[in-house]
Amino acid sequence: MSHDHEHTEKRPHDMGGDEAGPVDTVDHGMKFWEKQANALRYTLTSRKLVRLDELRRAAEDLGERYYKLEYFERTTEALRTVLLEKGMFTEVELEAKIAEVRKRHGAL
């Protein structure tokens, strides 16, 4: 990286120009839940219930976790953050619903 302002913190999402390996040029598509998560996102933004800018900001604020999560994991975390900020539901309500959904899926 040949930036002459290296001393100033650059955040993980701001990655243009960084060194990286070859591109996996195959399109691996989307799983069903990812398509649904994407549709949820756009249902909310098109009704202006959340803004894309808020979702981007929340994803960027993931910091080091940014690279540990996959694309739709990041967008889901970001959506959770913004919906909680807006009071669309509380953390208590969300945790309860997560437990219910988890039970239904038989997952641990």
Next chain:
Amino acid sequence: MARFEAGGAVRVKRAFPRGHCRTPYYIRGKQGVIERVCGAFPNPEELAYGFDGEPKRVLYRVRFPQSEVWPDYSGPRQDLIELEIYEHWLEPA
């Protein structure tokens, strides 16, 4: 009223806000030319935090030679990169 017009020489400010912005790190401090005026849009740096982003800010497409952006650019000298930069990130070059 747009401050710059197509063809004008501009430089991207070397600014380092802590929060959300749409000016990538790699283009800060670089000099380019206005390719077009895109129009005025609510400021994403404020929209990101729940504000309405008004008054709108003028957005420009700015064209840069790749050799200006990357000192070690290995392609031909005429290669270009173009980004959208908000007016408050630009100063005359």
Next chain:
Amino acid sequence: MSGPTSEYEIMSRAMQELLEEKGVITAEQVRRRMEQFDEEFPARGSRVIAHAWADPAFRKRLLEDGKAACAEWGLDLEAERLIAVENTPEVHNVIVCTLCSCYPRALLGMPPTWYKSENYRKRVVREPRAVLKEFGTVLPGHVTVRVHDSNADMRYVVVPMRPACTDGWSEEQLAEILTRDTLVGVTLPQARAP
């Protein structure tokens, strides 16, 4: 569907169900969006660009104002503003969003996994020719490679050069060779005689 249900799938479904219960959205709205992304959006780009190839006046309008030209043709790009960039014998365009994954979704559907990948986002702005080579696209040195980083409010689509041997082809035939990858600029349309 394969593998155990991930924590994020559970979180996403939970959020959706809560919002439905609270009357913020309906299941039908989400379902309709999924259909649009799966069935409507992906076919649009090829048809619009094929029409631009076939109709020089439309092509001119598309290059001047992408969204208005699409609207006139019956395509509502919703909130997206579109800039169509044309390839010429001297210029080759390629699109990226280094900061996230902005993409003309209402015109092309969902971006491919490679477009959203770290390696593409990191490298295509800095070494576009090397990245294009990984897609099998090699450009001569006299051609200008013009990278567009969709970093703010505009969205981009490439108008590739029309292969000479497609003379007399119908718009349907033209649309078939205008694959998604050609409209993002990582490959060139491949024409075989029909």
